[in-house]
Amino acid sequence: MTTLTIDSLTLRIGQKTLCNNLSFTMNSHECWGLLGKNGAGKTTLIHSILGLVEPAEGSIKIDATPIQNYHRRELAQRIGILFQEGMNDFPATVEETVLLGRYPHAHPFFQNSKEDLNLVREILKELSLDALKSRKLATLSGGELQRVAIAMLFAQEPKIFLLDEPSNNLDIAFQISLLKILKERADKNSGCMLLATHDINLAARFCDRLILLIDKDEFLIGTTQEILTTKNLSRAFGCEIKKISEKNEKFYYPK
Amino acid sequence: MINSKHYLLLLFLLVLAISALIFSLLSGSIDIGLTQLISLLTNPQDALINQVLKEIRLPRTLAGFTVGGLLAFSGVIMQALLRNPLADPYILGVSGGAAVGALCAILLGLSGFILTNFALLGALISVLIVFGFAHKFGNWSVTRLLLTGVVLSAGWGAIINILLATSTSNNVQSILFWLIGDLSQSRVSLIHYLLLLLGVFGGITIGKSLNVLSRGDLTAYSLGLNLKLLKLTLYFVASVFTAIAVTVAGSVGFVGLVTPHILRLLGARDHRVLIPCAILLGGSFVTIADSLARTIIAPQQLPVGAVTAIIGVPVFLIILHANTKR
Numbered sequence: 185m186t187t188l189t190i191d192s193l194t195l196r197i198g199q200k201t202l203c204n205n206l207s208f209t210m211n212s213h214e215c216w217g218l219l220g221k222n223g224a225g226k227t228t229l230i231h232s233i234l235g236l237v238e239p240a241e242g243s244i245k246i247d248a249t250p251i252q253n254y255h256r257r258e259l260a261q262r263i264g265i266l267f268q269e270g271m272n273d274f275p276a277t278v279e280e281t282v283l284l285g286r287y288p289h290a291h292p293f294f295q296n297s298k299e300d301l302n303l304v305r306e307i308l309k310e311l312s313l314d315a316l317k318s319r320k321l322a323t324l325s326g327g328e329l330q331r332v333a334i335a336m337l338f339a340q341e342p343k344i345f346l347l348d349e350p351s352n353n354l355d356i357a358f359q360i361s362l363l364k365i366l367k368e369r370a371d372k373n374s375g376c377m378l379l380a381t382h383d384i385n386l387a388a389r390f391c392d393r394l395i396l397l398i399d400k401d402e403f404l405i406g407t408t409q410e411i412l413t414t415k416n417l418s419r420a421f422g423c424e425i426k427k428i429s430e431k432n433e434k435f436y437y438p439k
Numbered sequence: 440m441i442n443s444k445h446y447l448l449l450l451f452l453l454v455l456a457i458s459a460l461i462f463s464l465l466s467g468s469i470d471i472g473l474t475q476l477i478s479l480l481t482n483p484q485d486a487l488i489n490q491v492l493k494e495i496r497l498p499r500t501l502a503g504f505t506v507g508g509l510l511a512f513s514g515v516i517m518q519a520l521l522r523n524p525l526a527d528p529y530i531l532g533v534s535g536g537a538a539v540g541a542l543c544a545i546l547l548g549l550s551g552f553i554l555t556n557f558a559l560l561g562a563l564i565s566v567l568i569v570f571g572f573a574h575k576f577g578n579w580s581v582t583r584l585l586l587t588g589v590v591l592s593a594g595w596g597a598i599i600n601i602l603l604a605t606s607t608s609n610n611v612q613s614i615l616f617w618l619i620g621d622l623s624q625s626r627v628s629l630i631h632y633l634l635l636l637l638g639v640f641g642g643i644t645i646g647k648s649l650n651v652l653s654r655g656d657l658t659a660y661s662l663g664l665n666l667k668l669l670k671l672t673l674y675f676v677a678s679v680f681t682a683i684a685v686t687v688a689g690s691v692g693f694v695g696l697v698t699p700h701i702l703r704l705l706g707a708r709d710h711r712v713l714i715p716c717a718i719l720l721g722g723s724f725v726t727i728a729d730s731l732a733r734t735i736i737a738p739q740q741l742p743v744g745a746v747t748a749i750i751g752v753p754v755f756l757i758i759l760h761a762n763t764k765r
Contacts, residue, residue, distance in 0.1 A: 234660070234661060236657075236660060255663075256660075256663045256664065256665050257663035258663075259663060260661060260662050260663025261663070263661070264661065265657075265661045267657060267658075274518075274522075274524065274653055274703065274708065275703055275704075275708060276654075276708055277708075280650075280708065280709070281654075284650060284651055284658075284662065285662070287647060287648075287650075287651050287662045287663065287664075288662055288663035290647070295441060296441070340662065
């Protein structure tokens with residue numbers, strides 16, 4: 185079991201305050217959404233959980249231990265983030281890249297362990313990357329690259345999955361399947377997932393609980409059903425937001 | 440990932456290195472054959488040949504190999520640190536600082552040991568300036584480091600030009616050889632070999648971390664790398680290695696840039712393999728280039744830096760072309 189506890193957290197970037205006095209607790213098998221408009225502080229909050237941004241006040245704890253008390257490598261065994269950065273600077277194959285995900289678990293000796301190699305092989309199979317494993321990253325499409333990034337995150341085996349706008353530049357079908365496999369994996373590892381996005385409908389579809397960032401001092405935390413009202417959303421996004429319902433599905437759109 | 444292909448590559452490079460060393464010992468104005476070389480090792484009967492080998496060719500050969508190894512090592516590190524395939528050991532201004540130090544010494548009429556120390560001092564001043572500026576702004580942004588280094592290099596270049604333009608002409612030839620890279624006066628000692636050995640073992644040890652670092656700061660950070668400490672260490676190690684190589688043989692160009700690329704194209708992408716391979720290939724490259732430099736238009740000698748570029752450019756282009764076709 186894993187818990188992520190954010191306690192009276194205040195973040196500051198220069199003179200600007202983001203999330204004043206935010207508190208919430210995320211448990212295993214939960215999927216949380218972090219919703220808000222551009223500049224509301226979603227990425228900053230994600231980075232502070234990673235340890236990249238120091239909180240101005242308050243604390244971030246994993247299993248009741250403040251994150252700064254963990255060694256960097258130990259932290260990386262617990263938290264993983266999905267992104268696509270700098271994949272293409274030097275030539276590298278798919279398999280090599282996915283294997284990098286094992287870095288926080290392995291001792292930095294000359295050879296990779298058999299277990300690591302086997303795990304990576306399984307993950308490649310699971311994500312249908314088997315046929316691509318010897319291909320160079322530079323020859324892959326955007327969707328394939330995203331799959332490699334997911335495979336790397338799976339190899340890292342974190343408990344807490346952080347996703348910062350994971351669906352940017354992806355087609356709708358792929359957005360859905362991507363979040364599905366990530367959520368399943370987090371569940372299988374008895375972990376949890378925090379999804380930062382400005383896509384209301386994606387959050388509505390996948391998240392059990394939501395944090396809606398409205399202003400630096402104002403945010404709403406609750407179940408998806410409680411938070412997703414047109415009134416709350418209109419305030420948070422600064423434009424009128426409408427809803428259509430069909431059977432059990434709801435769709436939100438700006439007027 | 441390391442597989443049997445990588446061990447084969449290492450073995451091949453080891454054979455290449457030994458062949459390069461022997462080739463260098465056999466090249467020069469006095470003809471020495473392979474059989475003569477072997478018999479000399481066991482039974483030094485010919486005093487002249489023995490003296491030529493022991494006092495001229497062997498030290499020069501070892502100096503060439505060491506300089507090549509140090510530069511190739513620094514090249515790999517700088518490229519991983521700056522995440523830029525165009526980076527070479529000199530990109531952050533180390534060679535410029537060393538050259539200015541050496542030029543000042545030459546113009547002051549100094550030579551030998553003092554000149555070497557002047558060059559080392561210049562290089563270290565350069566390292567400290569870049570580090571001071573890049574560090575002052577808190578985080579170690581790659582762009583800032585690169586810009587500071589490139590601008591400083593330009594500054595050193597300007598000082599070199601001023602020194603050259605105002606110097607009395609009889610020194611210009613020796614200064615030029617210094618700027619291009621020349622092994623004719625070079626000697627290395629135990630400390631250089633130890634550094635090279637440190638490079639091999641240090642490289643293998645931190646190779647995995649370098650693999651992660653070269654994928655970008657955020658990836659490296661989220662995979663648990665201590666970025667600040669690693670970057671600082673790499674920058675200092677690569678700079679000191681470069682500074683020492685430059686004080687031995689001047690700014691021998693192209694080795695540090697091209698060696699890591701050739702090896703990556705040959706499949707050595709993992710730094711745990713790339714670093715030992717680079718040291719072997721860099722060393723062999725400079726050793727062969729220097730053997731040619733002193734024989735092609737004998738009795739006249741060429742600066743080794745010119746030969747490394749003349750060989751390196753076509754070799755690199757051919758390998759690059761062959762690789763993109765596949």
